[in-house]
Amino acid sequence: MKKIAFIGVGRMGKPMVKNLVKLGFEVHIYARSIMKVYDVISNGARYHSSINDCVKDCGVVITMLGIPKDIEEVYFATGGVLDSAAKDSYVIDMTTSSPSLAKMIYDEGNKRGLHVLDAPVTGGENGAKTAKLSIMVGGNEEDFKACLPLFRAMGTNINYMGEAGMGQHTKLANQIIIAGTISGVCEGMVYAKSKGLDMSKFIRSVSTGSAGSKQLDTAAPKILDRDFTPGFSIKHFVKDMLLAIEEANKENLDLDILLSAMTHYKKLEEDGFAENGTQTLIKYYGG
Numbered sequence: 001m002k003k004i005a006f007i008g009v010g011r012m013g014k015p016m017v018k019n020l021v022k023l024g025f026e027v028h029i030y031a032r033s034i035m036k037v038y039d040v041i042s043n044g045a046r047y048h049s050s051i052n053d054c055v056k057d058c059g060v061v062i063t064m065l066g067i068p069k070d071i072e073e074v075y076f077a078t079g080g081v082l083d084s085a086a087k088d089s090y091v092i093d094m095t096t097s098s099p100s101l102a103k104m105i106y107d108e109g110n111k112r113g114l115h116v117l118d119a120p121v122t123g124g125e126n127g128a129k130t131a132k133l134s135i136m137v138g139g140n141e142e143d144f145k146a147c148l149p150l151f152r153a154m155g156t157n158i159n160y161m162g163e164a165g166m167g168q169h170t171k172l173a174n175q176i177i178i179a180g181t182i183s184g185v186c187e188g189m190v191y192a193k194s195k196g197l198d199m200s201k202f203i204r205s206v207s208t209g210s211a212g213s214k215q216l217d218t219a220a221p222k223i224l225d226r227d228f229t230p231g232f233s234i235k236h237f238v239k240d241m242l243l244a245i246e247e248a249n250k251e252n253l254d255l256d257i258l259l260s261a262m263t264h265y266k267k268l269e270e271d272g273f274a275e276n277g278t279q280t281l282i283k284y285y286g287g
Helices: 013-022 034-042 051-055 068-076 099-111 124-129 141-146 148-154 166-194 199-207 214-224 234-250 256-273 278-285
Strands: 003-007 026-030 046-048 060-063 090-093 115-118 133-138 155-162
Touching: 003 013, 003 051, 013 026, 013 034, 013 124, 013 148, 026 034, 026 051, 034 046, 046 051, 060 068, 068 099, 090 099, 099 115, 099 166, 115 141, 115 166, 124 133, 133 148, 133 166, 141 148, 141 155, 148 155, 155 166, 166 199, 166 214, 166 234, 166 256, 166 278, 199 214, 214 278, 234 256, 234 278, 256 278
Parallel strands: 003 026, 003 060, 026 046, 060 090, 090 115, 133 155
Antiparallel strands: 115 133
C-alpha cells in the first residue's frame, strides 16, 4: 500500500499529498495543469498527464474533487479510475459527495474486484495541513481497517460509519450542524454589535460557555478582522447543503434552519462572494 495515486490536488488535496509523501508513501498525482502542482512535485509527488497512467500501477487510488459531476467523470469515463485501477486496488473517494453516487461507485467497483470506500473529511484547509482531519468512512469494515495507515497520515479522528454511502451521510449531517452554528454565530454578533458591546470582549465572554463552538473560535475572529479568505469556500458549502437538502427530501425531513442558511448563502454566491470563506455570511446581515 505504499504506492498511491492521488487525483484532485487542490486546496485540500495538496497538503494531504504532502503529508502522505512526508510519511514515506510513493504518491503519483494527476492534474489537468502541471503548472498548479509544481509545489507538490517539488515535495516528491510524481506527476502523470492522464488518469490511466497515474492509476494503473498503484495499489491505492484516492480522489479529492469538487462536485459530483467531477467525480462521475473521473470514475466512470473511458480511461477513468474504474477502467484503470488494477484488480484488488483500494479506491477511496474523500470528496464530500452524494451518498447515492458513493454507492454507485462501490457497486461498480465491486464488480471489477476493487475495494471501494467513501471517506469524506472535515477540518478545513488547516486540518489538511496539520494532518488533523476528521475522516468518516463508509464501505466494508475490512477495507477500512486495511486503509487505516493511510487515513492516519492525513487525520486524527477516524471513524468507520457503516456500509457504502454512510461516510457521506455523516459528512452531510456535519454540514447541517455547521450551517446552523455559523448562522447563530453571525446573528449573535450582529445583536451584540447593535447593543454597543465591545466585540472582542463579547467573543471572549461567550467562547468558554455553552455558546462556545469551533465555528465561534474560527469564524468570529476572522469576522472581526474583516478577513473573508476561504478556509472553506461558499461555493463548496452551497454544494454540500444542496446535497443534504436532496437527501433530507427523500425522507420528508423538514430542516428549516438548513433551508434558511442555504437561502442566505445562495444570495451571497449570487452577489459575487462564491470564492469567499463561509464566515462571509456576516455580510448577509449587513456586517
